[in-house]
Amino acid sequence: MSLSAFIPLTGRCSCAALSYTLTASPLITHICYCTWCQRESGSICAVNSIIESSNFSYRLDPTVSQPVALIPGPTPSGNGQTVARCPVCFDGLWKYYGDARFVTYVKAGTLDEECFKRVAGGERVHIYTSTKPEWVDLGREKENGVGVFEEYYVRETVWVQEALERREKMLKAVEGVGS
Ligand SMILES: [Zn+2]
Ligand SMILES: [Zn+2]
Structure with missing residues (x-):
């Protein structure tokens, strides 16, 4: 599909004050079952779509006086992360790892x-499927040629x-901007 034919992807928080748009398909989507993502999401896995920040934009309802909440947090790697949350309902919608703000991880x-x-x-x-629950059966995904890894890839x-x-x-x- 050519880029001009791409229909933007849109999402939002539960109170709808914060919304966002992806103007290209994600580079890839990580379905991560690591224990860290399980804690953070309160679920069996995190689903993070990776996109260039230049293909990502957001809109905060102009009646909201606070900016998007950028909440720093630790990561197992030690590099840290920043989760962007709605300043009204505090849903986390996207995040950055370390200083790499040029790449956005969208909570899909x-x-x-x-x-x-x-x-x-x-x-x-x-x-990180080694820590997924047994009842999540990824056999069908493997059959379809989708990557399934016990750790990273x-x-x-x-x-x-x-x-x-x-x-x-x-x-x-990014290099161009830095030099
Ligand atoms: Zn909200
Ligand atoms: Zn993870």
């Missing part, structure tokens, strides 16, 4: 229903070529 469960369906059926990988063996190229472009743009 906050996408609008049809958009979530598109993303959930798109390029994805299941990671090698990017080049999982991401589609277009996503790898977009990543390269993103990193080059």
